[in-house]
Amino acid sequence: MLKKLLKTRPSKLKIENSIFNGKNKNIDDLLKILKFHKRNDLIFELASDSRLPSEYSNIYTRNEKFHILNKPFTESNTSYIYWLLGLLKKDSKIIKFFLKKQEEFSLFFLNSEHEKCFSVLDEMDSICLSWWSIKNRLATKTILLDEISDNYIDELKKTYPHLNLSSVANEFQILTKSKNNIDYYLALLLSRFNEYKKSGLEAALHEGNIDSCNLLPITFDLERDTDFNFLQCFKEWSLVDNYLILKSIVIDRYSRKKDIFTDKGVDKIFLSVLKEIGDVDCLNLIDNKNIDIDKEIEDIVKSYTIGNYIDAVKKIDFLVLNHNKKCFDLFEIYTKSKIYSKIGFEQNNLYNKVCEYYSKILNLDDDSYHAKTYLYYLALFTRHDQWSISLITHLSLDNSKINNNTNEILLRQNHILGSINTPKSRSIDFIEANSNLSDSLPVYRGKDKNISCSSDFTIYSDYLKLKFRLFDVNEQLNELIEFCIDEYFKNKSSYNFFPIEDIYEKIKNIEDYSGIYKIEALLILDIYRTETSGNVNDLVNKIFDLLLQELGGYKLSEIFSKKIINDKEFVFLKNICTPIVLDSIVDFDSNDEVINERVSIIDLLLRNKNLPELQIERDRVLESMLSEKLRAKIESGKLYVDVQAIESQKRSSYDQLFKNYQIASSIKDNTLNTQLELKERKEYENKKLLLSANIYGSLVDDFALNEEYGLDKYLSAEVRHQVFKSEIRVNFEKNNLISQKIKDNYITNTFWSKKYSYVSPDILSEINNRLNIFSRNIDDIIERANDRLRIGVTLDESNYIFDFGPKEDILSDISHILDNSNIENYFDNLIDYMWSWAERCAKKAQIVINDEMLPQLIGEVSSVHSDIMRIKNVVPMQDLISSIGALNTDIKNATEKIINWFRFVGSKDDISYEKITVVIDAAISSIARIYSGRGKTIKFTPVQSDILLSYQESKSLFISIFTALENSLKYGVDLECVKVNLKNIDQITSLEIINKLNNSNLDAENLIESIKAKWVDEVKILNIKEGGSGIYKIRDMLISASSGFCVDVCIEHEEFILKIEIINESFNNRRQSN
């Protein structure tokens, strides 16, 4: 047969009757030839022929055949769409039946009639098994019956032995657990689609887009661009599922105003197939764009418009109860009618439940986050159903992330509802086009556009939207921003309705900022950053600079201390005036000044409102000052991770991940031992490992890879990019033993040829050649080592030293940490683990540099030395030989310095110690510099001490000294210096901070007694009351860090003395690591 077909001219090819009489191989051969010649018309004809054997179609009626591979199309092929349309034509009755059942199911589902739902699904299964049916069965069990469906998912594996369930089952299981938290499920899917997008493979990219289209409403993945030519990746799915995916792509492309098919030949065929199937939804989009509104819908809309809510509710109830699809786009009207008429939501059907949750969102209910989550959860379960598309359109239109461009996409997807689409869901210009309606509207619906009182509105979000619209129409950007901030302060759920994307764009594109309220603009940007994690730093810095110009100063703590701080200013000082913004003020000469300004701002805020979070921040800011000092002192500053930045910016998303892990862990934990077999236990463990991997992946992204605060920022800029190389190479350069290259060829070493111009040119030439080889070898050795100083993230063993790849033992450690942590301590535990891993890597780097690179360099030096000795023979070239001889010491010194780079400051392990004198110096120098400009001095009497402190102890001592000195300088007698004495007496190191008392009439004994009376555990609350800067706190912090610290106070000779004793024996047997 194949031979005959090969001889036939493409134009003469046709579907012979005989093709169906023989073996399937004949059909396969014909299809191959048709694909080769792109005879798509005949491919369609073949697929649609009723005589096509059942093996070719995806109608799965028996379990064992479900998910069989449809052999003819194993690779991406533009002809597949013709084949699929042919199959749909051939089995159009089945698809027609499916569409009927899909609608029936939706209506039973919305009426919470679970038995009827199962019955519909059974009917459909008897004709063709499908993922649609499986998912909806799961939805019925989970949503209507509130059943835990783990067993059903497990049973699927037995029911469908040929079904590739591993990933889908996992997805289902997570979806079923997402009723109260849909974010994790969404993040999981989006990260999968992103992987596809980032792969750089065209087929993967398109497969990801189609996968996204199948699972997610357009709102969640606005960037996807679906292409029919890659549909074949789902070819083994049932014809029903294939049709649903095809239809969702049609909706996607239509919504974006793209040609449905890029291949013009498909259009007509598709239309004919649609007509045969009788798919009104799709025909609404393709064939009949200006459909008149259904009379019954029009009637309901009219009742609603004139305020006859009871009538509207009654009519919609009738539609729902009588299983009429006209209720699909009436969620908003039904919800609002019930709110206006104060009719409660009934609990007996899902339609009412949906609207009740929708009402919570509209009225900014405390529970609106969960309401929204639940509705998204529903919509994701029922992704392909008409009512679900309508629901997602209404929810998304109220979403702050959606701007005007996106609104149109959302409304266009709703066109699938055809004549039962409400007027508001039809046109983006609905509000403007129907402004004349306002005369017939009741007052509380915004009849009076000048309305300004929220109490006039029954639905609060309507008030917000009207206000936003009025500000927009009147181009009142400042007022709009102020309004948003006020509403946000009152209720954060209001953010859902902010036109935030538009506001952000407007602020960004302002040419002249002189008329803009800067503090308000900064606050709205902060809200935007908080809610979206968007990067607005550049814009914030720009506006912040302009604000300082307006204020006429840069020390905000001083500017604001002279006035009463209002709520907006408080939040501005708290959230915006952080070191990352303050350090761009060029009037500050050092980081110490920046940190001190932040501490002063925090103190100012604490005086206004004593928030515990501010006290925590105060300690952390001071800690950052310590680490800055330590990094400078011990020359270890090359490596760093700004954990505080990770915590402040990402903690909430980690909390969410941790909660997700806890949800997943609880799925089967209590049934494991009794019900599940060993194999299933393994699967469960794997699932937990997967979630651990997800959390670990985020940790690696932030701790290791983040370009703002992660390890690679420092490893890259401060080590790898020429710094490491230059540090070693410069030793060879200064001895004139290495030359540079031009286009990979090393240039002649002219230094020695000039110096020894009297030596034979042959010898000089040979020496030059040898030095060129030497240069290349040295550069290669350095380059190899440098190249290994990278972060590895792959599963395989990496050649990169900082290997953070998700190895099984790491994931198991992470899982163990998560299992044994709670919401309070899990983050610190994970960060500690990352520190310890980074430390291991840093040690490895030290070993590679010291034990691998250094011997190689010394070997090369030794080799060049002996070669040059041989080449020069008896010619005296002492300077050259001396230069080579000097190299060993130089490169050893350089190596030692570099090894020191690979130490971290900030890790909480028990092996890195700092000298106590360094910590004391750091604290004193930090504060002394700040106060020196104010005429106040510190007199420090240092002594030698070998005591080593852990990072935790160092941090506590640093903050304590800083705080004590600050208090002394602030509250002590003017022009009197503060004394700091350090003494070593009898194995005790004693640090005294002494300041002259302001009031000589003070009852010293009483004062000391009252201070000491607070030193009992019961008054821990003082930690908060004293604003985090009292003596109680100093004592508490130090004795919590180590039992080797003692704190005492006394008054002698009109001087107040704070004494910190360090008992040497508590800190013995410690060694400072390299």
Added chain:
Amino acid sequence: MKVLIIEDNPIKRDKIVDYLKSNFDFDIIDASSFNSGYKAAIANFIDFIILDMSIPTFDRTESSHGGRFRTTGGLDLIDKLKMKGVNINFLVLTGYHEFGDSGLKKDINTINSDLLKFGDFYKGIIYFDSSDSGWEEKLGDLINQEIL
């Protein structure tokens, strides 16, 4: 002609200074951070800036590590000068080269595209490699073509 070099790595800075002194008759000023670079650019009548892409916020001293290390500090600095109304010709001399091989997650071409927003004041970006003299040649060419 007054040239300002903003570079925190002393070895690299010395190389640039040596090269400029050997080949041009410039009055050279150097700075090693965002803060000192900005102040130097404002205080002196600078004709041309050669700067690194990543720099610390403040100068590093025995008691300070320079505060926040700014991955795109060079860009931030030029932005800040522009806001102040100070527009000076500049070029970037960076150790970043390949895609994904830097904290920036950008390659030299992408950084180049970002810098084009500074219009004619931006004169180009050069990859610095201490073992390869190619950067010297490119720097010399750029100065001759664009500055002198």
